[in-house]
Amino acid sequence: MGSQVNLERKGLTMLKENVFSMKLRGRQKFSRLLGDSTKRKGLRSGFVTLRPKESIGGHKTDKKEEAIIIIKGSATIYYGRNKSIKAGKNTFIYIPPETEHDVKNSGSKILQYVYITAKVN
Numbered sequence: 001m002g003s004q005v006n007l008e009r010k011g012l013t014m015l016k017e018n019v020f021s022m023k024l025r026g027r028q029k030f031s032r033l034l035g036d037s038t039k040r041k042g043l044r045s046g047f048v049t050l051r052p053k054e055s056i057g058g059h060k061t062d063k064k065e066e067a068i069i070i071i072k073g074s075a076t077i078y079y080g081r082n083k084s085i086k087a088g089k090n091t092f093i094y095i096p097p098e099t100e101h102d103v104k105n106s107g108s109k110i111l112q113y114v115y116i117t118a119k120v121n
Contacts, residue, residue, distance in 0.1 A: 042119035055104035066095040074107030
């Protein structure tokens, strides 16, 4: 394993090879997990915390695939025309390219999830 450099910023630990790890913290609504997106080739990721009944807001994946992993709480994922799925802790959701969708906290406690997007050709 390479030598570690503690960057003292939100639990980020960087290795010499530009490999890093980050502690997930739920103090804010949204945190980018991969830092400056202009330095990544196509992969984006974030950690989201939503209060009960709060949603991230409708958006479209455009030319990206999206994976959502529920870490804590319960969500309803709305997609397409009036379609939805319910998802709880430890659930993986796949959103294909060009899909309008929204994630809403459908539980009575905090919802936390990680999303990962990647461009498709």
